[in-house]
């Protein structure tokens with residue numbers, strides 16, 4: 001499974017609907033400083049709900065909405081809603097149809113060769129709202145996280161390696177480094193369950 005493309009709409013510096021295609025094996029994004037390269041990674045973390053334990057570089061969720069004021073424009077007239085959709089290629093069958101149906105809570109999800117996860121954050125006068133969709137069906141964050149975990153994608157995992165992570169791993173004690181390897185290999189989950197069982 002890999003990211004086929006992402007579609008950003010009023011997310012951070014992407015003030016209009018932008019589709020970014022990715023290749024299966026390797027894609028490089030280049031551009032001058034401040035042109036929005038890291039914002040693309042932020043968009044992936046945001047949409048897949050992976051941002052809780054890793055930085056998404058925003059103090060509050062509503063800072064992720066495109067703000068024309070960032071470029072010296074009028075701040076008061078901007079959009080109050082941002083959307084990111086991540087389109088995953090599942091044609092290899094990493095996730096089975098039944099798993100996707102289960103997460104979406106519906107049979108009506110179309111073809112699962114393509115899994116589309118969309119998140120929207122909307123600001124109102126005195127509040128903000130966050131919505132998740134799986135192949136256009138409204139779902140909860142936990143549905144997305146449970147589904148992605150079945151494909152080995154978790155907030156604790158190193159599916160997304162952030163700036164500074166590599167240095168951090170190099171400087172770690174061997175014990176902590178081992179914990180990361182356990183996490184990636186999926187052993188940590190069983191260790192935790194074993195510990196729980198012993199406590200009982």
Ligand code: ATP
Pocket residue numbers: 011012013014031032033034035036037038039040063064065066067068070071
């Ligand atoms: P570098 O090469 O320095 O790492 P980069 O290409 O990774 O740069 P980003 O950090 O992705 O750049 O983009 C930063 C830009 O995004 C800044 O110019 C900032 O003004 C803009 N930006 C961040 N949030 C918003 C927002 N809500 N609305 C509009 N622009 C935003």
Ligand code: MG
Pocket residue numbers: 037038039
């Ligand atoms: Mg950057």
